[in-house]
Amino acid sequence: MTARRPGVAVLVGAWRGWRSKRKMLPACRAGFSTPKIPGRSLVLAIAASPILLAASAHAAAANDQGGQIAAVCASCHRLDGGDRSIPSIIGLGEDRLTRAMLAYRLGERPSHIMQAIALSLSDEEIAAVARFLAAQGRKAEPP
Amino acid sequence: MKSWTRREFGGLTGAAVLTALRPRRARSQAKAKVAVIGGGVGGATVARYLAAGTAPVEVTLVEPSGLYSTCFFSNLYLAGLRSFESLTHGYETLRRRYGIAVVHDSAAMIDPVAKIVGLSSGAKLSYDRVVLAPGIAFQDGAIDGYDAAAMQIMPHAWKAGAQTKLLRKQLQSMEDGGVFVLVVPPDPFRCPPAPYERASLVASYFQRHKPRSKILVLDAKSTFTGQDLFQDAWRRHYPGMIEWLPAEFTGGVKAVDVKARSVITAEETFKAAVANVIPAQKAGHLAQQMGLADRSGWCPVDPVTFESTLQPSIHLVGDAIIAGDMPKSAFSANSQAKACAFALASVLTGSSRSTPHLFNSCYTFLAPDDAWSNAISYKPLAGTIRAAHASISKVDESSEMRRRAAREAEGWYDAFTRDVFG
Helix, strand or coil: CHHHCCCHHHHHHHHHHHHHHHCCHHHHHCCCCCCCCCCHHHHHHHHHHHHHHHHHHCHHHHHHHHHHHHHHHCCCCCCCCCCCCCCCCCCCCHHHHHHHHHHHHHCCCCCHHHHHHHHHCCHHHHHHHHHHHHHHHHHHCCC | CCCCCHHHHHHHHHHHHHHCCCCCHHHHCCCEEEEEECCCHHHHHHHHHHHHHCCCEEEEEECCCCEEECCCCHHHHHCCCCCCHHHEEECHHHHHCCCCEEECCCEEEEECCCCEEEECCCCEEECCEEEECCCEEECCCCCECCCHHHHCCCCCCCCCCHHHHHHHHHHHHCCCCCEEEEEECCCCCCCCCHHHHHHHHHHHHHHHHCCCCEEEEEECCCCCCCHHHHHHHHHHHCCCCEEEECHHHHCCEEEEECCCCEEEECCCEEECCEEEECCCEEECHHHHHCCCCCCCCCEEECCCCCEECCCCCEEECCCCEECCCCCCCHHHHHHHHHHHHHHHHHHHHCCCCCCCCEEEEEEEEEECCEEEEEEEEEEEECCEEEEEEEEECCCCCCHHHHHHHHHHHHHHHHHHHHHHHC
């Protein structure tokens, strides 16, 4: 099963390229012609640096960050494990949540709402909220 | 050992998420007092997220009414697809689970120097920070003859409650073949797609019960939100039933004649069997009285802290504020309220502040099993709030996608109102 799906790293690489395109959107809106997309290697190098920073120095802040983003999720997803046509996101693993967010961002899973949310979050923010929600799921398991 | 019901277990999980947001340094300090004025979506969300997320804050929520009925989803009630009770929520969970002091009174004045809220009952409430969620008020005299008495004959039904029930009753007792006239105000107003959703859902009701009836939408604007989606759906679902007349065709609505039950535009007079007049809007009365609104009638705020730029130390959220690209909607109010609660927690505890995640999303019904959805994320930018990423339904998307959105909408209402009222 794993062999059939692209790995997370591949997905991240693909949408980073896409993200560079959407950064040009405000310029298009302002009536300018679409500028050329910079080379992928440059985009990857720029995009990678804040992630490394977050991983080392701001681990504690990332938990608050994850919590604040989870508050956005709570506007549509019940955080008490209940689900009525909008699935519960409590109790899912970090990896599964991350993969789902990346798939929404690429438009591989259809949902206008989830796509806009996924596009608005950086890699580190997706990682932070996935970690946070997964941890809530673990904590909430009854003894 | 106690056995866990799903509900109890769930309640704790939700609380755990909120508790994790609690600032760390705050425990040793005395409790800061935050007064939240207005128990609609914006006010209730601020109160809840402050009370649940920050232990040293004592939160008081001032709201005259003991129950709140949501304007969102009230079009489903008008079409007979939802009960009024299902739109109505109380404050008991906010009081019991989150320890919020809910005071059923109204704020008569605020003294920002002495930091006191004067209540209509004469009681006084001291605070360290105050948040206002005053909602909307109607502009006086925008339509000649449309006063408080006229609202009892031609309801606005733009604040959910008795007005919504009155409009439902009128639609129910209307004879088949009548004309329902819907007057739509100029921008900005609460919930931009809602008048057109109302036209759609009333049409679905007519189709089932009064198929010879017509709907006339008299608009103050020349285009509207989701116009292609609505007009496509009107052709598909209700051919010939809904007519939309923009301002350039009619010269705009100038007056109403309550006795004749007619709506008078610059060009023509339209006789209605039922008239729903949604007046032009401005920020709620307390905001006007406190000098928090500018000449536009709405309240300018800092886009990160939601603090008034006219009266520092007073925060505002929801329909009353100027929020840049964010529309006036319950979802926007909820999103702003969370950002405001996190910003206030930072201010009160001296912890670092992060950039708010602002979002608006909405499900809009075209027919009972046909809904469209949109979602936009926002970022504070150059003193205002700008749209960052958007995704919206398209005219040619599959009917399965639309049916799914209609089903999801029900689940969204359930989750959203739990997020707001606990």
